[in-house]
Amino acid sequence: MNDYTKKVIKIIKSIPSGKTMSYGDIAKTAGKNRGAREVSRILHSCSEKYGLPWHRVINSQGKISLSGEAGQFQREMLEQEGIRFDKNGKINEVYINKGRDSNANKERRKKRS
Template sequence: MESFTERVIHIIQRIPSGKVMTYGQIGQLAGSPRGARQVVRILHSSSKKHGLPWHRVINAKGEIGIKAEGAAEHQKAMLESEGIMFTGRNTIDLEAYRHHPEIF
């Protein structure tokens, strides 16, 4: 049986270009409905090691969750390069861009 961490990595690896998922959505699909903060920790510690498309993970409000200005701008630029349009400074329309993966 896969661990929560392995399920999170598996889900994030499969977010297609031009789509996003929220931390909470990933946590829920991985088996922990309240696991959003765990998803943040996994992204922080495993993105480089597993080549995760970390930039495709945002918060439940449709906002870039990174507070550091340079990092937030980098994430925004990466999402825009995939065709995602922002409705606010760092906000996207989740209805338009949220990825809904098949049930695992």
């Protein structure tokens, strides 16, 4: 297992109950600004083996990416942890952990504008 995968697993395991984190923010925190798809692959292949709280990982829009019964199951698991959704299925910002590097990234974007 490479270092990046180890970091991703550690970050996912650290997402507390009642919080979520996006694939992209996990990737950035682990050191890859454009690694959301790789996080998805790691999550899919390692969740069961490492007991990852897969249900706490959401997309960049603050929504559940899974559809059908799997998406409904994820939503139910999050609601059991106290997470609330708006009428469009978006998770309230208060329940989203932006990760370690998000403030630094926001400052860099402001400077570029």
